Amino acid sequence: MPSKKNFARSEKLLWHQAFYDAIRLELFDYRDDLEYTFEHQLTSEPMRIDVLIVKKKKDVIIDKSIARIFRGHNIIEYKSPGDYFSIRDFLQVCAYACNYAANTPGVDYSDVSLTLEQEVLSRART
Numbered sequence: 001m002p003s004k005k006n007f008a009r010s011e012k013l014l015w016h017q018a019f020y021d022a023i024r025l026e027l028f029d030y031r032d033d034l035e036y037t038f039e040h041q042l043t044s045e046p047m048r049i050d051v052l053i054v055k056k057k058k059d060v061i062i063d064k065s066i067a068r069i070f071r072g073h074n075i076i077e078y079k080s081p082g083d084y085f086s087i088r089d090f091l092q093v094c095a096y097a098c099n100y101a102a103n104t105p106g107v108d109y110s111d112v113s114l115t116l117e118q119e120v121l122s123r124a125r126t
Helices: 004-026 087-104
Strands: 050-053 072-079 114-118
Touching: 004 072, 072 087
Parallel strands: 072 114
Antiparallel strands: 050 072
16 A cells, blocks of 8 residues: 555646646637646746845844845845846746745745846946
8 A cells, every 4th residue: 555645646646637637628619729738837947036135133224225125035136237127027026036935934925025126337428
C-alpha cells in the first residue's frame, strides 16, 4: 500500500489532470475557438527581483528620500538610462511582490513596498 504522503502527491496530480479534462469536456462545443495548455509555464527563466531590502528592525526610520515609503520588505525595480517603464514592467513588479509575499514565510502583503527607479540621461541641447 502506498504511503499517505505518496498517495496525497499522486492524488493531487490526478485531480489537476481530471479538472483539465473536465473543463475541456464542459467547453467541447467551443473546441474550435479555444486553445488549452496544461500547467502552462509562466516564465522561461526564474523571476528575479532587482533589489530586495529587508529591515532588520521594524521600528527603524531611514532618513533618505528613496526609503521614505519602506516597509519591512522592499522590492526595487531598476531601469537603466535609455530604458523605460512600460505597463508590462509595472505589472511584472506587482507580480514579484505578490509572489514574494505568497511564498516567503512570515511576510504579509501589507508589509511589502515597491519602488520603481529609473536613471534619466540628461542631454545637452545645441
